[in-house]
Every structure is written in structure tokens, then in C-alpha cells.
Amino acid sequence: MVKTLGSLLLFLTFLSAGNIIATVDSREVIQGDSVLLTLSITGKNINTVPQINEIGGYPVFNTQRRSATNFVHTNGVSRMEKTQIFIMEFRPDINMTIPSFSVKLDDQIESSNPIEISVLKSATGMKRETKDFSLDISVDKEKFYLGESIILNLRFKQRNNIDVMQIDYTPPAFKDFFSKQIGEGKTYQKGDFTIQELNYLLIAKKSGVLTLEPARAKIAKRARQRQRDWFVDVPEWSQISSKALSVEVVEPNQAHDIVGKYRLMDKVDVLKVKANKPVTLKVELLGVGSLDDYDGINFEIPNVTMYSDDAKVESKLLGKSLQSRYQKNFVFIADHNFTIPSKMIRAYDYETGKVNVLKTKTYKIEVEGSPKLATQAIVHSNTPVANVGTSTKNTLKWYENFPSILALALAFVLGVVSTLVVKYLPKIPLPKYKRKGKSFKYDEALKVLYPKMTQSKEVEEMVRKLYAVKRGDKEVKIDKEVLKVLVEKYREGAE
Template identity: 35%
Template sequence: MIITNQKKMMAMQIHGNKMIWKLLFLVLTPFLVLYASESEIQVFSYVPGVEIIPLDTEIVAGNIVRLKIRARGDRVAFPNIDEIDGVQVLEQYERVTNKYHYINGVLNREKTTLILTFAPHRDVTLPPYSVEIDGKIYKTKPYTIKVIAANAQNAEDGNKFFIYLETDKKFSIVGEPIIATLDISLKFGLNLLEKPKYGKPLFKGFFSKMIGDEKVYTKGNRQITEVKYLLIPQSEGNFNVGPARAKISILNKHKLDMFGRVTKADVIPIASRRVKVEVVSKTKESDLVGNFVLKNSLDSTKVQAGKPVKLTIKIEGDGSLEDFEFPDFEIDNVTVYNEDAVITADLNGTTLHSTYSKRFAFISNRNFIIPARSISAYDTKSKTVSYLKLPSYDIDVKGSQAIAIRKSQDKLIRIDNKQKSMLDSEDEEYLSEAPSLPYDHWLTMVLVFTLGVLLISILYVVISLYRKMTYFYRESEALKILYAHTSESKEVESMVKKLYAKKNGDKTVYIDKKALKLLVECFVSKLD
């Protein structure tokens, strides 16, 4: 009876559990269906499109902005963007996010991002960009970025770092020097991993060269790193100088190792604005642009045939001489040598002062003339052309060409006669003039031979001594020598017994090689 009641109770419990599961299933089924449908919509909802995702809506002038244009689609073609509202794009590249969706059983890529890097110095508005996605055109929405002026005092105090690029001229002529100044400004208190890294700015259309070394100085609560460049426009037109870029590595206090030390740094790129420079052609053609003088010196106007005459030329003044080359000399029957020009450039305040020096050497066996030269220089202030003149020089070569030729012919005749007599073996004169070794030469040979013999003898003695010192007698050989002297000392008797024991196969016997050698050499020396 008890067992029957227990079975009934167990059956009721099982039936109750089933009812609970059924109720849970009925209650949760609508939610599961809704969740599944939403998940399916989320997974399989695929809407092609494009959008702009700026990193910041407000930046400080000179700081770099990375603009992201994100497109959803399998095949994405972005437009080529060189400028954004008149601001040059410094860098652009695409990045694909490795997320995929299944659409009607087809695997499709989700996101492709175009990243544009630029450095605005004013408010810029991003225009609508057309992007082709899976064969259709989609457009972005316009977007405006607010820029705070970096040269304002309040912005400067609040900005930790920025970079300036300026030129001393916004209007120039072809060949006229322009000084570009790059300043990297850092606010005191920055925890830098290393000094700022900067590269040479973009100077397209200009000959460029760094002037001097970088200068570091303090201004207010900031440290300024200053670098100056010489720019020489090569053609007329409107040009953009820069931008200049730098990287600042700031220690991140939130990235510490187990000992509390900062281990990582945040690398922040910054860029300067571009400077527009208008370049026009000169109103008058000239070799140089600037105010210069020419000095020259000649070591002599009279020289022996075959000896050089040296001419030194030096041009000095305000302006650039970097791309100038003094014209070469071409003179008949004269060999002309020249050295590479030495060019220097320094800043005298805001004015570029340059020097150009070059040396020539003239060699001939007859009289000749160093021709005159004239170099034109355009003065930008007076807009006139002046001329730097090198006078001509008459060079008197002592020893005429006929004398030089006759001497050379006589020398050739003597050489020919000597060669002819040497070929004739029966000529008594040739035999009498046969070359012989001088006395000092024989003495040298004897000394060398004697030293060689002496060196070999010394080497032989050294080798013999070394072999004797390092030679150890064989035990059988030592036994024969020591056996005859067994009764002469206890040491010899003991050594002979050990040698016999080892000879008979006793491996426990130890024989000191050095002691054996000393004993044997005592009797060997007596025999000798």
C-alpha cells in the first residue's frame, strides 16, 4: 500500500514538471521568435551606404585631422580627394574592416573606410562626396569642422604643441632667394619620450637647402625649435610652400608597467599650414639675382713652359649663389684644370649673404691669353642689371714652342740610338757600356745574405731547445737507460721497479713524466 502511494506521488510530480515546462515554452516562445526575427534582421539587414565620421568637430589650427569616410558594400570605389575645401590632403589610404554578412547565401564584405589626413588652419566644410558602392552612387552629407586659431594668445596657452611655417616673401622673382622658417612650439610641462621628429617640408618648384643648424630657445612658457631653409624658385607661377609635419611622442601616464613606470607613448602627428608664394619672371635676363662683386687674383703672367698659371675667382654679395656655375675656359693649345667651387651661405639678419670661389690652372708651351668674362646680376631693388667683369690676361711662356719641340726630338733621337746599339750584340761600345751593379748594391746583398743565415741559425737553435724542453722519453727507452744505474740511488731503483711493474701490465702504477725525464737526463748528460 505504501509503495503504491509512493508511485502515485512520483507520477504526479513528473506530470507537474512537464506542465511547468509546457507553460514556460508557451510563455517564452513569442519572445524567442521575436528575438530570432530581430537577430535575423540584424544579421541579414544589409543597407549599402556611406557616411563621414570625423574624429573631432573642433580642433586647433595646425593639428592634423583624420577624416574617415566609411562605406558599406562589397565593391567600393572612393573618389580621388586631393583637397578639402582648399586644404591639401597630406595622406590618404583605405582600410577594410574584416566583418562579413550573408545575404541570400552570398558572403559580402561590410565596411571599407577611406582615411584622409589634412591640417586645416581655418574652418572647413566637407562637401558631399560621391562613392560608388556595388555599382550605384551614394553621397555623403556636408560636414563643417570648427578650427581655433593657433596664433591667438588664449589658444596658444591652451595648446600644448603646434608647428609654424613662414616665408620672408610672398612675392618673388625667378632666382631670388626666399627664407623659410619652421618653428615647433612645445609648452613646458610636457612629458616627452624624445625630442620632436620633423622632416623637410614640401618645397615643390624650389631649390631648397637647410641653412645652419636648428636652434632651440625659450619664449614665454614655451620651448621653440627653429629651422631655416633657403628656397630659390626655378620658374614662374603660384606655388605652395609646405606643409611641414612633425611627430610628438608624449608619455602616457595611464600605461604603466608592474613597477609603476611609463612604458608607452602616444605619437601625435602635427602639420603646419601651406604658404602661398607667387613667382614672376625677371624683367631682364641675368646670370644672378642680387647685389654682388667679383674679385680675382693671378699668381703670375710669366711662366716657364709646362708650368701652371693659377687664377682664383671669388664672387661675394647679398643673394644666392647655390645654383651658379662660373663658365669654363676653352683655349687652344692650353690645358685647363679647375677645382670644384666652394659655396657658402649665411644669414645676416634677414638677408642672405653668399660667397662663391673657384680656382683654375692653365698649362701650355706657348704664349696664350686668358679671355675676359662677364657675369650679369639683376638687382631686385633697383630693377637694373649690373655686370661683374673678369679682365683678360696675356700670359708670357718662357721657352718657345720650337725650342721645346727640338729638345723633345733630340731626346727621341738619343733614345732611338741607344735602343739600336742594345739590339746589336757585336757592338763593342754596347758591351763596354753594359750595366753593372754599383758597389753599395753588392754590399747590401751581402748584408742581406748574412742576416738571413744568422736568422736561420737562431731559429734552428730555438726550435731545438723547444723540442728538448717538451720532449718526454718513452718508458721502454727510459728503462734501458736507468737499468744500468739502479744501484746508484734509491730514486733510480724505485723508478726502475715502477717501469718494470707497468711493463708487466700493472695499471695501478703511476709514473711522473717530469721526474722520469729529470732522472734520464742526468745519465744522458753524463754519457754525452
């Protein structure tokens, strides 16, 4: 639990002998919660200060120290008093006693009183509040579908004109939910109280009956305490919590990709493009529901280079409904005509219990200057072709065929050698500069330069060349020095 320890500074005004006072934020804590122990040491001369690393056997994991100096005037005599304040945080797991701590003040040993701490078992779900402070949580739905989002509303109520020194707030433990705070909240006055509200978006990770743990807060308000005929400022701690909530999560019985009500919009920037120029497809989902965990659609088109940016998801609360917008761009580059196929998104409507199928449009992209597919010329003829091999009688002697036999033998030997070379050549280590390819560097360059295509014609031309090389176009030449300068320029700009 995150603590805000730096906001607490006590000013003690003792006019008597030195002393040490121990206080805690609460004498009763829920198992898992921490205890804040404050030691206030006051005296003319603070001779020794205890070094405290553990309390009752539990390690101290947060410590803060504050100092103050006061001038005291009594019966016409003035003197200086020093105050040192130690704030320590530890986490007990069973009932325990904070021991007495001793210090040497004004050449005398002073000791604090021991404090009993009760550790309660894990939260029972009961609400705890005081007449000045309270916490409440509520959800807009107690039964909903897996993948459907709900809104949890948290309200902190504080009585007006209360001098609050510190508030340590712990939100509910959303251990079975994806959670996201919506906005910055709001504050308003109602009667004798100031109310602060926060909203959280929740999406269940699993189905079944789930528990939303309570929200908790420790609050220190300023109080006056009498010590040896004098009054000092001390924190008066109180601990409050909301009740726990149970919700039922139902799993849809039909296959789906997203949950909610949406409309799908898509468009391409051009239908006719020059070779190796980009075509951009924009896809947008807009509707009621959550799209934070939607994986999106993908395209795989043979012999077409495709690149996509990261999806942009925006959510805002409209009344008690969550409106979400999902936007993603896809870029296609090719040197021939191609088709961007339709893609399907299945949206489960939890109000009707039906699955609505949303589809993107199919786009046929015409690429100017596309290479024509070459076809082998076939000669058709009605004239019979004579089989010369069978019509000629072999009258050659064996020694006249010797050159042919020798050629056949040589061909067999060369075949065996070639097979051995192919088999064992990959095992021969080659110099690194011969084995290292260009694709890795060019891929890295594409990652840096592609998002910057619209900023410079030079960058656009380089990206076009890089894609051409990736496709195996050997006629395209890339100036490595120019590429290096561009990558370094735009990589530094991104950083």
C-alpha cells in the same frame, strides 16, 4: 616619411591577469601620412604572439619589438610578468578599421579592441595645434624673382615640463623648390614654452603661384592609463601641423646668369712664367643672393692646356639676407705666350630691376723661351728670269722619251695602289697593343697627380711632362715605372 621607432619603450606594471592593449598615434591622419599601431601584451605566460604583416589590407613597412620583465608582489605573493610591445607602421589611404588582434595568455585567449581610423583628404592648409604643442612657418618674402633666394623660418613650440616620449617631425614638402637647411637651428625659452627654430634656404624651380606644404609632427607624451584596477604608462599621441603658404615667383624679363648683388674679384699668381709651368687664375664672387646653382665661367684658349677645380660655394645667413661666396681656380699651361681673355657675368639686381655686368680682367701671359714663329725666306730680285721651257725647241725622238713615259706609268700605278691601301687599311684589325694609345692612361694620371702638384717637386715635374706629351712633344720621355708609383701613391692617399 622617416620614422624614429627605436626611441619608444613602454614599461607596463600590471598586477592582474594577462591582457593585450592596442593604441595608435592618431585616429585621424592626412592622406599620405602613416599610422603607428602599438600592441602591448602582458601576462605570466605569453603562449602565442601574432605575426602581423598587414593591417586592414595595408602592408606593414616598419616593425619594432620590445620586451620587459616585471616582478609583481600581491598579498604577500610574488610572481613574474612578461611584457612584449610591438610597434607597427602602415599607411592607409581611406577610412578603415584596425581589426582586433588575439593572443593566448596564461592559457586564455585575450583580444584587443578594434580602432577606427579616419583618413582626411590632402592638407587643406589649415593649422592644427594643441595647448601644449604648435608648429609655425613663415617666409621673409611672399613675392620674389625666379633665381632669388628666400628664407623659410620654422618654429616648434612645446610647453615646459611635458614628459615627451617621442617626436616624429616631417618638414614641409619643398617639391617646387631647391631647399637647404641653414645651420643647426636654435633653442630658447619664452614664457611657459621652449621654442626651437630652423631656417631653410629656398629657390623656386619655376615661376607662378607656388604652395609651400605644411610642416607636420606626431608627438607622444607619457600618460597614465588605468587597466583592471592598475595604472600603466602609455603614449598619448597628438598630431600638429603648420598652415600652408602661397608665394608668387616672378621671372626676370632680362637675360642674366645670377640673381642678387655681387662684386667680382680675380687675379693671377704670375704674369711671366717658364715654359710648361702653371699659371693660376683665381675667381671669386661675393655678395647677397644664392650661388648654389650657378654654372660658372669657362675658358677655351687654342694650344693652351686648361684645368679647373670644382667650385667652392659657401652660404651663411646674415640677418635676413643670404650672403654667398663662390670661388674657383683655373690653371693654364703653355710653351708660348698667350692671353687669358675677359669673361662676363650678368647679375640681375631684383631691387633695381637692372642687370649689372661683371667682367674679369684680361691677362697677357709671357712665357720665357717661347719658340719664335719661323718665316720662309723670300729672295727679292730685279733680274728677269728666263723661261727655259719655252725657249728650247724639243728635238728628241719618241724612243728617247721612253724612260720618262715609263716613269709616268709607274707613278700612276703606285698612286692607285696607295689609294686602295688608304681606303681599306683601317678595316684590317690590328693587335690591341698597337691600336691602344697612351692618352687615356696619361689623362687618368693627370686627374690624380694634378691636385698634388704643390706637395712634391717630383709630382710637379711629372705633370709638366704629361702636359707636354699631350701637346705632342715627342722629345719628352716619361718613365712609366715612376709614373705608376706616383699614381698609386696619391690615388691611395685620395681614397
